[in-house]
Amino acid sequence: MKDRTSIITNAKNTILAESKAIANLANFVDSAFEEAVKYIYNFKGRVIITGIGKSANIATKIVATFNSTGTPAVFMHAADAIHGDLGNVLNDDVVICISKSGNTPEIKVLVPLIKNYGNKIIAITGNIDSFLGKNADFTLNTYVEKEACPNNLAPTTSTTAQLVMGDALAICLLKLKGFTSKDFAKYHPGGALGKRLYLRVSDLIKNNELPQVSAEDSIAKVIIEMTEKRLGVTAVINNKKIIGIITDGDIRRMLSKSSDIKNFVANDIMSKTPKTIHQDAMAIDALDALEAHSITQILVIDDANNYTGVVHLHDLIKEGIF
Incomplete structure (x- = not known):
């Protein structure tokens, strides 16, 4: 001692x-x-x-x-x-x-x-x-x-x-x-630090699938879309515009109330005010948004508010930003 x-x-x-x-x-x-x-x-x-x-x-x-x-x-x-x-x-x-x-x-x-x-x-x-x-x-x-x-x-x-x-x-x-931080990024392009300074949302989503359904699609189709695209989420789209979002959690909550999914469509269970982020935003901003809203995915839009992709928390972890 x-x-x-x-x-x-x-x-x-x-x-x-x-x-x-x-x-x-x-x-x-x-x-x-x-x-x-x-x-x-x-x-x-x-x-x-x-x-x-x-x-x-x-x-x-x-x-x-x-x-x-x-x-x-x-x-x-x-x-x-x-x-x-x-x-x-x-x-x-x-x-x-x-x-x-x-x-x-x-x-x-x-x-x-x-x-x-x-x-x-x-x-x-x-x-x-x-x-x-x-x-x-x-x-x-x-x-x-x-x-x-x-x-x-x-x-x-x-x-x-x-x-x-x-x-x-x-x-x-x-x-x-x-x-500025942009100048700093120019001299530090490698590693997690560089990625925080230059990596954008558009870089994260380019290799991701684009899960989407319409408001009247069946829950069966929603589940298939989410399963095939493997992001745990799907956007609900009308003419390229986002009108809602359905997550794994929404599916589980629906099934906890009723096992009969034949009578449900996407519009019945979707969240109608999904969080979005612009595709030109920095990747670090996407992380901030996920943390601020306690979510694991966020939908991505372009200048015309058209749906362009999904950023998942795993994308940020993969890039070493999280």
Whole structure:
């Protein structure tokens, strides 16, 4: 029990120490940060992000965040840069250099080379008085009082601060660019996330059957139609327009009252105010509609209010949206 308590206490202390340091970062967001964001926003090139050690790991994540939010970025390892990879840096590029101390040997070699090329440097450093801090064009302060590591050695709080500062840059640029969910979808077409952003109802229904009966059709025909089309539902149609819906539940409720179905037609058991959704709506909107009304199917219409299909909850599950 003592060991368990110690583990929980250590975990909480780590989280609280890092959260305190991150909250303090807000005090370091100044005119240099603003000018750095404006410079990136207005220039025509890419953002080259470099670092060494754990800072290099953070740089790769910031690159990914920039690219996914509309700011072209490339990772360049600081050690490799001084052994040939400086060829990655083009005339119009800006370089973000990440270093806690700002005084590592690789950084001291790299910074003058970049400046000789005429490229601007944005420093993300925990030591604004360092070589990097003093030689950068824009210096962003990520000072932390101490690492979460009990020996104050392993990069923990400091790398978290670097990551958060990178996120702050990315989000500020996103807002300046007016980056929307449609733009986000363009860069994230794969997986469930992408599907939530671009998949439409029309994409869901194209492979589904189109169950439909008329108001005067017999219940036997209704059951056959629902069975053959395998969606657990059928629309009741008049001249392509939806006038009702019959579900498996409607059939069960009818049979619970009477086993003699010969005297019933579709009009007798259909729901006359079915929920519908436009075929151009987003698939995620269909999910919202199903959840809002506690239903498993929804009928689909086009611009002329003609019946065009059925979206079933299973369609959304299959696509990984639910």
